[in-house]
Amino acid sequence: MTNKLLFFNPDYFASLFEKISKKLDKYNGIKHYEMYSSSNKQTTISYEEGFIKKAFKKNSSGMGLRLIGLNGKEGMTFTSDYSDSAIERIIKDGRIMMRVSTENPEFKNLAIPSKNYNSVEDIYDPEIDNLNLEEIKDIINPIFDLKKKEIALHSLSGNFSSSIQSVYIFNSNGINQNEKKSSVNINSEISLLGNSGFPSSGFSWQSESHLKDLSVENVAEKSYQMAYRGLDKISVETGKYPVLLSPLAVAFFLVDPISKAINSEAVQHKMSFLGDHLNEDIGVKSFTLIDDPHIPGKLSTSSFDCEGVATKPIKIIDKGVLKDFYYNSFTAGIEGIETNGHASRSHYSSTLGISNHNLIMSEGKEKWEEILSGIKKGIYFDYTGDSPNYVSGDFSGLILTGSLIEDGKITKSLSEALIGINLLDAFKKIETISKERIWIDEAYVPWVKLSEATISGRK
Structure with a gap:
């Protein structure tokens, strides 16, 4: 050897x-x-x-x-x-x-x-x-x-x-x-x-x-602190609430589903809720999402993809408009276009796939605590272990970590609360985006307020 x-x-x-x-x-x-x-x-x-x-x-x-x-x-x-x-x-x-x-x-x-x-x-x-x-x-x-x-x-x-x-x-x-x-x-x-x-x-x-x-x-x-807050949990009444998404929720509930839905293989097989919406408005004007593989020192920074094709920044969503899909050489060849450098492999023995690089979401103008202070009664959504239906965009899942917002303050943790919304609706219901952003793995994301989502409490 x-x-x-x-x-x-x-x-x-x-x-x-x-x-x-x-x-x-x-x-x-x-x-x-x-x-x-x-x-x-x-x-x-x-x-x-x-x-x-x-x-x-x-x-x-x-x-x-x-x-x-x-x-x-x-x-x-x-x-x-x-x-x-x-x-x-x-x-x-x-x-x-x-x-x-x-x-x-x-x-x-x-x-x-x-x-x-x-x-x-x-x-x-x-x-x-x-x-x-x-x-x-x-x-x-x-x-x-x-x-x-x-x-x-x-x-x-x-x-x-x-x-x-x-x-x-x-x-x-x-x-x-x-x-x-x-x-x-x-x-x-x-x-x-x-x-x-x-x-x-x-x-x-x-x-x-x-x-x-x-x-x-x-x-x-x-x-x-997550465990400490969970010691005192409450149930909420089923209804529509304004929802403040933490950066963790934005990364896994909003951004990650987009990165999976713009996989051209899924689009070509009619398995993506975004497949029919290229160059269409799918969100509010303040919503922009960029894939940038050249940010120094970040996890998904690379000069080439897993086929050896040069990577380049692309706009995925530009002021609410869906602008591009991810391609490798095979899926690009099917459409007669050039790959945009998103080939991936999980291992040297694996088949060719498609994935994202660094994902950068637009910033807003308000501090996240100012957004919070304007919510009289709502939900602070931090994390769910559930995934949406990538074909329809429908999501109904358990809020594993989240809290009730009362008079502009995060109070008690939620017990067995579910959130339900279609992601295309969620993109349109983005009301406010925070000025602050933080890195969650390869995503640079803010706090985001949705005007409303259906929250189901335990009966």
Whole structure:
């Protein structure tokens, strides 16, 4: 097996891909080929009740090989072994799979090199690369310090993980790209036991590209405060209420569904509630959403996508108008247009997909607390674990964390409250957007007030 240090060396993969290309060029039946390799160095620590339960380091690397024959027939194989015998095996298996696969007349071509690639900054943090377990224990101590709070914890768990990933992409059209990135994640899950005898749960997390941007103290305090507020819950009467969405709710309830619904594969298969609304008004004029892959130091910053195509900023929603969908080379080929750099892969062994980069929502003119102060009676919506119907846009789900707003103040937490609204209606009911915005993973989002939504309380 190759020395693991070589897995992060671009020269090693350039040499490997050149060797594989020479082998593939000998076979007349192969019309196109693509090699995608990823290498990952990961450290993970999980903890319970203030003690480290498990800790491990893992280095992994592998390559996926796609072979395309006549009429779009495709064979895909992969390996985590770069030895000569393993390479010969995946080439042989890929050719067999290509020959017996179904014809795909919709396939036009693999990705072609872009004319310009924007260099991106601060996506690799050597401090994360050099972390040791003793340093990580010091980093997560603020989570353990929650045990010192006035109300004792009923349970405490979570994990810390860091990752260094390198990606190498090469294809027969001349794509040849590589990039090295870092990421770090911390999460905290706790529960408190109140006078009622029933536990109340709280959670929080943060993911960043740089260790310096991680605030473990903030994650710990947010998880505790969520659980603390939940010790005193009330039911609300069913009805229509103004709803103030926290940035977390905006990210997962408004923005994330948009990023999934503008997936061109879903649109082409009539599986998206936004598929028939391109260049139409879908929201209020104050609603703008941009996908920007070039913001320094952010999780989804990259100079190219998972096919090696240059990334570029695009406007998804411009003053309420839906302007674009996400494409990879295959879905773009179906429509006879160029891909806009949104190809994705979850793993070197996975098939090609589509996903977003950094998502930036427009800011408003009022501070979020000023928006809150103007709500006499309403709902503060923070998080739901439920997802909308991406075909219809309908959403009906449990507000896992949310509170009643009374006379401009957030008061008691909600018990078993449901929110119901169609997302197209929600975009039109955006009444106010806050001046402040914060990062939730790869989304930069404000507080948003909806004029109304149906809230169903427990009977």
